[in-house]
Amino acid sequence: MTRDNDAPSRIVLPDAPADQAAILAAGGVACWSEPVSIDTYEAGDPDPYPLFLDRRVYQGSSGKVYPLPMIDSVSQTKAPRRWQAIHLENAYVRLMLLPEIGGRIHIGYDKVAGYDFFYRNNVIKPALVGLAGPWISGGVEFNWPQHHRPATYLPVDTRIEREDDGAVVVWHSDLDPLQRMRGVHGIRLRPGSSLVEAEAILHNRTDVPQTFLWWANVAARVHEEYQSFFPDDVGFVADHARRAISAFPRADRAYYGVDYPTLADERADADRIDIYSNIPVPTSYMITDTDDEYFGGYDHAADAGFVHWADRSVSPGKKQWTWGNGPIGHAWDDQLTDADGPYVELMAGVYTDNQPDFSWLLPGETKTFSQFWYPIHRMGPARQATTDAAVAVSPDGAGTRIGVVATTAFENVTITVRSGDAELAEWTTALDPRTPFVQTVDAASDDVVTVTVATADRTLVEWTAKAASDEEPWVATAPDAPEDIDANDELYVTAVHLIQYRHPTRSPLPYLREALRRDPSDSRAATALGAWHLNRGEYTEAKDALETALARITRRNLNPRDGEPFYLLGLACERLGEDDAADRWFGKAAWNAAWAAPATLARARIALRGGDARAALRLAGAAGPIPEARRLAALATAFLGDAASAADALRELHAADPLDPATSALVGVHGDRDARTALDVGAEFARAGAYDAALAATAQTDPAAPAAGLAGPIRHYLRAHWLDAAGRADEAAAEREAARRAPAAFAFPAGLDQHDALVAAVDADPADAVATGLLGMWMLDAARNAEALALLRTAAEAGSTDPVVWRNLAIAAVAAEDDTDAAARAFERALALRPDARLVFERDVLAERRGLDAGARLDLLEQFASLLGTRDDLSLRHVTLLLDAGRVDEAWDILTTRFFRPFEGGEGRVIAAYDRAACTKARSLVETDPAAAVRLLEEGMTPPAHLGEGRHPAERPVERWVVLGDARLAAGDESGAREAWESARAATPLAVAPRPADEATFWTGVAHTRLAEHADADAIWQELDDRAAQLRRERDAVDYFATSLPELALFDTDTGAARERTADALEALASRGRSLHEMIAS
The missing domain is CATH 1.25.40 (Serine Threonine Protein Phosphatase 5, Tetratricopeptide repeat)
Structure with missing residues (x-):
């Protein structure tokens, strides 16, 4: 059933079951799983076509989404849906967690104040904000390894753990859908405490270094009386990528185009950007530095709020984002909720202090950390906070108001207020989360220097007055072109920055190649280039580059300090099947502590695959406690015939971490593992030669839901590859035959294991249209465009009837050879096989690139008239072409009804x-x-x-x-x-940068002409001519600091011919304007 969109929606939280209610009544922590009905606007179906968005700009870094399917539609009507929910509650706080939507906290409720300290969204109403489409507002989203979380709208595995001290942790686990690292976060609530802890465990289970960030994204409901607070020493904030800065809390310059000082001249305090209502446009700011570890938000109307605290040594990030208190923000409010109003995001970053700002996680490395939140009330914005208590200090008439809230009960707490050495006041009181301490000191706030809150044995929190820094922080700049950089060191540093920060529109390759042009043996550039080739499956090229690097660094020193080139060369050799060489290189890499664990694990893998289980067991033990090594040790133990000891080791490992999918597979617990995770698990076992375990892990068929992608024929090709390696050729041939018959929907191959299996499948049967099509898709994602084109042509010529193959062939034809005619023919074939709105849309993008006029493009679109209203982007293209063709009423009908x-x-x-x-x-x-x-x-x-x-x-x-x-x-x-x-x-x-002259510029000139401001109009016509001349000279550079450019999504439409057409149009506008002027004058 559907529900009237105007009908009010409200989440009704269930009562605790009897056993949990008893725990709660006894002062403990209740936790139970129970579905909750929430009015939901359902996300649309995933797109069956892979999207290759390497140049898409998303949150300031790469918006690459492959191999995740994109979802680009949301229902316009809501209906009740029962969502799996986990409820966590103690005497002070109630939480509701949603495992089906990324393991987020959806509700954080302060039972004492009767206040949602996290924004409660009473509907699930996705907007198209996420990396792969749907994203919801409210609660707390845990974003990693990039922002927003790629799996933000995907389910996670969960378990509830009760700890010895009465605390309860709800653990959430998944493999990131893009990088395949494992992320675990546990939400912990303790008895008698208002602290909400998020403990994160981030593990790089892959072979190569990975970049990541972590932002816990808290939403808070806002209005004119909501204030975000940051430490007293914060004097400046920065925009994304530190491309701009401003003073804080009073903006002292234009920021996001808003001239705050001028606004403050017109309205008192309008420059306070810690107050949501003062910010009229979408705006981010991140603090640039602080010595403190807290921040939060306070609702002055409700007299309640929250504090976040985390160890600053790993958690420097403190950010506010708002859609803005203006027309844009209000429109986005309507997209994301029915009636719950605007919110701000108060984000806490770990191993990051900006967006984009990525750190490294080495192979086998695990990082763990905790973040804490707790509600506060009746005290005002905190001026200092710890996990024990928060203190507020604020003017109160001629005196100073002191407020303290504790996170648990303390007896005989002394609160002392000092001005220098002079004691202004002292109280002794009990504190607990229910009862804030609030008193006024008969002293001006400027005279209050220190407030100490302490028990007999320790200080709970201490505030000391300090001024914010007035030293302006540095602002980032775009790097020079490679040829304009003097030093090879700077070329290398720039390339690493572009890789580490996943820059979407600047490639590191020109910088590496320039460094190697100047010095062909530059070891740093050669190592980075080798890693780049390795990740693209170009193993021979990777080997060559890495051997070049090693030749330089071992020329005088056979034992260099950094083992990375040895390690990467070992990986390349292993992929090439050169196991003896790989073992030697891994052995040398292990001389360096940073690479010892992954290199020794790789040696254990090679040993077990080669049949030397004793060496594998010894090496796995030497690799340390990483879970991949412990599993391999168990496999080696079983190979040696001690099945009981192997089973005991696996049970112990599983008991410690029941959500690890690979360990679960080995103990026979498969659960609802998604298809791609099953392939990852199987590949881990197969690389160690444990082929039976790999086959067992991948025996299950795909689940029904394709949102994370399906395995389809990829599963069979992997199994065939493993069976060949095991010497079971007949079974391998049967798997390849099964692959050719398997449904290929949403099977988007990714990763080197799948690359290798598909290469083997094509080698086994070069006419296999399914294998060549899938390998062509893999190559297209890797930007190996010429190889992709050859493979996809082979698949097409072999008689493929998969529209995905033909559509991918169209993209490859343009990417590899700029053959738009061949691409058009491929689109025709794809549409004949499956009329589909995305194909109609993409074909029109191609038609635009080819320079077809509006009439011709409309003819193509209207071949599929019934599909034109099924996608927003397609509908908008249709409208634009209708207007170009003079069919205004038809365009108006769409624009006024859709x-x-x-x-x-x-x-x-x-x-x-x-x-x-x-x-x-x-x-x-x-x-x-x-x-x-x-x-x-x-x-x-x-x-x-x-x-x-x-x-x-x-x-x-x-x-x-x-x-x-x-x-x-x-x-x-x-x-x-x-x-x-x-x-x-x-x-x-707004004080925004001037935009290039366009049609709006022309109409500005017309306005000047209407007002008889002819000199101004003449300047406009010249501006249009100048812009036309600039377009004929060169293409525009994409803004290095752009945060969102979805138009860079498919084909590059900024061709020379397109620029000529735009230049012609601008010159025509200039001529038209001058004619208008002359007509008026005559």
């Missing part, structure tokens, strides 16, 4: 089409019914809600203002006409 859902970063396009259509309709009415034209244009100045977007202050509807002025003049309203034209040419209220 509900749109924008992708974050793609806002403004629907409004632009809406304005263009409105202006075109209004111009047709000016002569016959100017009053109707005026109404049409005035009513749309505030876009209707169904467009899903709000106007950005920097995006003025210039043409709408000009045509409105014309309509008012035709209606006899001369003063109104002038007012409209003046609005059209008025400067943007």
Whole structure:
């Protein structure tokens, strides 16, 4: 059933079951699993076509989503859905966790204050904000290894653990869908404590170094009286990638285009960016430095809030994000909730202090840390906090108000207030989370220097007055072009930065190649290049580069300090089947402690695969306590015939970590493991020669839900590869035959194990259309475009009837050879096999790139008229082409009836089409019914809600203002006409960088002309000509610091021919403007 979208939604939390209620009544922690009905706008079906978005800019870094399927639609209606939920409660706090949506905390409720200290969203209403599409607001999202969490809308495995001290932890575990590292986070609640702890365990189970960040993303409901608080010594904040800074809490300059000092001249405190309501546009800020370890938010209306605390040595990140208290923000509020209103995100970063800002996790490495939150009330914003207590110090008339909240009960707490050596006040009291201590000291706040809260044996929290730093922090700059960098060291550092920070539009290769051009044996550049080739499956090229690096670093010193080149060379040799050489290189890498564990594990893997179980057992023990080594030791023990000891070791390992999917597989617990995780588990065993275990782990078929991707034929090709290695050729051939018959939907191969299996399958049968198609897909993701094209052509020529193969062939034809005609033919074949809205959309992007006119493109689109309304992006392209072709009424019908859902970063396009259509309709009415034209244009100045977007202050509807002025003049309203034209040419209220001249620039010139400001108009026409000349000279560089550019998603449409067409259009506009001027003058 569906529910009226206007009907109020409210999550009703269930009562604790009798056994848990008894624990709660006794002062303990209740925890139970029970579904909860939540009104839900369901996410759409995953896209059956893989997306190769290497240049997509997302949150300032790569928006690559492959091999995850993209979901790019959300239902417009809500219906009740029962979500799996885990409830955690003690005397002070109640939490509700949602394992099916990334293991997030959805509700954090302060039972004492009766207040949701985390934002409670009473509907599940995804918006297209996530890396792979759907994302919801509210509660706490745990983002890793990038922001937002790639698996944010995917389920996690869970278990409930009761600890000896009465605490309860709810553990959540999954393998990241992109990098395949394992992330575990446990939400812990203790008896008698208001502390909510998130303990994270991040493990790199892969062979190679990986980059990661961790941001715990807390949402807090906001309004005009909500304040975000940060440590007293925070004097500056930075934007994404530190591309800009501002003073804090009072912005002392334009930030995100908003001139806060000028606003403060007009309205007191309007420059306070710690107050949500002062921020009119989407805005992020991250503190640049602090010596303290806390921050949080406070609702002055409710007199309640929360504190976050974490060890600053690993958790420097403290951030606020808001959609803004303006039209854009309000539109996004409507996209994300029905009635729960706006929120801010108060994010806590670990091993990161910015976005993007990534750290390294080496192979086999595990990082663990904890973060803590707790509710506060009746005390005001905290000025200092620990995990024991928080203290507030604020002016109170002529005196100073002191507030303290503790996280657990303490007797005989002494609270001392000092001014220098002078004691101003001292109280002794009991503290607990229910009863804040609040008193006023008869002293001005400037005279209060220290507040100490202590028991007899320790200090709970101490605040000391300190000023924020007034030293401006550094601001990032874009790197120079490789040829403009003097030193090889700088070239290498720049390349590593681009790799580490996953830069979406700048490649590290030019920097590495320039370094190697200058010094062909540069060991650092050669090592980085070798790693790059290795990750792309180019093992011979990787080996060559790494041997070059080793030749240099061992020229005088046979025992270098860094073992990485040895280790990577071992990996390359192992992939090439050169196990003896690999073993030698791994052995040498293990001389260095940083690489000893993964290198020794690799040697154990080779030994067991080669049949030397005793050596494997010895080496696995030497590799240390990493779980991969302990599993391999158990496998080696079983190979040696001691099955009982092996089983005991595995049971012990499983008892310590029941959610580890590989250990679970070895003890026979398979559960609801997703298909791709099963393949990872099997590959781990197969690489150690444990082929029976690998086959058992991959025996199950795919689950029904494809959101994380399916295994399909990939599973069979892997199994065939392993069976061949085990000498079971007949069974391998049967698996390859099964692969050719298996459904291939959502089977997007990824990782080197799957690459190797597909290479083996193609070698076994070069005419296998399924294997060649899948390997071509893998190559396309790796940007090995020429090889992808050859493989996909082979699959097509072998008679593939999979539309995914033909669509991928179209993409490869453009990527490898810029053959748009071949791509068009491939799209035709794909559409013949499966008429699909995405294919229609992508074919039109290709048609635009080919330079087809609006009529020809419309003819192609309208071959599939029934599909045009099924996607927002396709519908918007249809509207644009209808307007180009003069079919305005048809475009207007779509724009006034369709509900749109924008992708974050793609806002403004629907409004632009809406304005263009409105202006075109209004111009047709000016002569016959100017009053109707005026109404049409005035009513749309505030876009209707169904467009899903709000106007950005920097995006003025210039043409709408000009045509409105014309309509008012035709209606006899001369003063109104002038007012409209003046609005059209008025400067943007934001201090944003000037945008390149475009059609809006032309309409600004028209406004000047209407106002007889001819010199200004002439300058506009020259600006259009200058922009046209610039486009003919060179293409625009993509902004190095861009945070969101979804338009870089498919084909590069910024071709020379496209720039020529744009330049022609701009020159035509300039000529039209001058003609208008001359007509008026004559």
